[in-house]
């Protein structure tokens with residue numbers, strides 16, 4: 001009798017814990033599903049080779065921002081200005097890159113972003129730290145706005 005009771009309680013234990021596991025799994029799937037559904041950003045429909053190119057460009061933008069912040073902290077505003085123009089500004093390369101996109105609004109946002117990179121370069125050149133930080137904030141607002149609106 002004691003054996004049967006132990007066997008029965010082990011069985012019930014297994015049944016309860018596997019039911020709990022199944023519920024966890026379902027919640028996990030639901031959650032993933034919701035996150036997927038929640039991505040309402042506009043897709044640019046990029047082909048694979050453009051995707052990689054865009055992401056590596058983006059990582060360079062990130063690095064440029066990091067270098068600029070570091071140089072401002074070291075009071076090397078002229079070096080920061082050069083990086084802003086060369087890496088974030090509206091160079092011929094960046095203009096060509098932005099013009100490759102079919103989505104007109106995305107293109108316009110990209111061009112405005114790079115124009116703000118040149119404004120940042122100009123602000124840094126004046127060696128006014130507050131004005132430079134305001135310009136950096138404006139440039140980074142474009143990063144935030146575009147990422148909130150578009151995906152590859």
Ligand code: HEC
Pocket residue numbers: 055056058059061062065106109110113139140142143144146147150151152
């Ligand atoms: C005009 C639009 C636009 C602007 C402006 C923009 N990005 Fe992006 N960025 C994108 C898109 C689109 C992606 C891909 C996002 C996706 O598909 O989820 C991306 C992806 C990235 C990634 C991910 C890279 C990877 O390897 O996965 C980083 C980092 C990034 N951007 C940094 C920046 C920074 C920093 C700025 C501003 C200095 C910036 N971006 C400005 C459109 C933009």
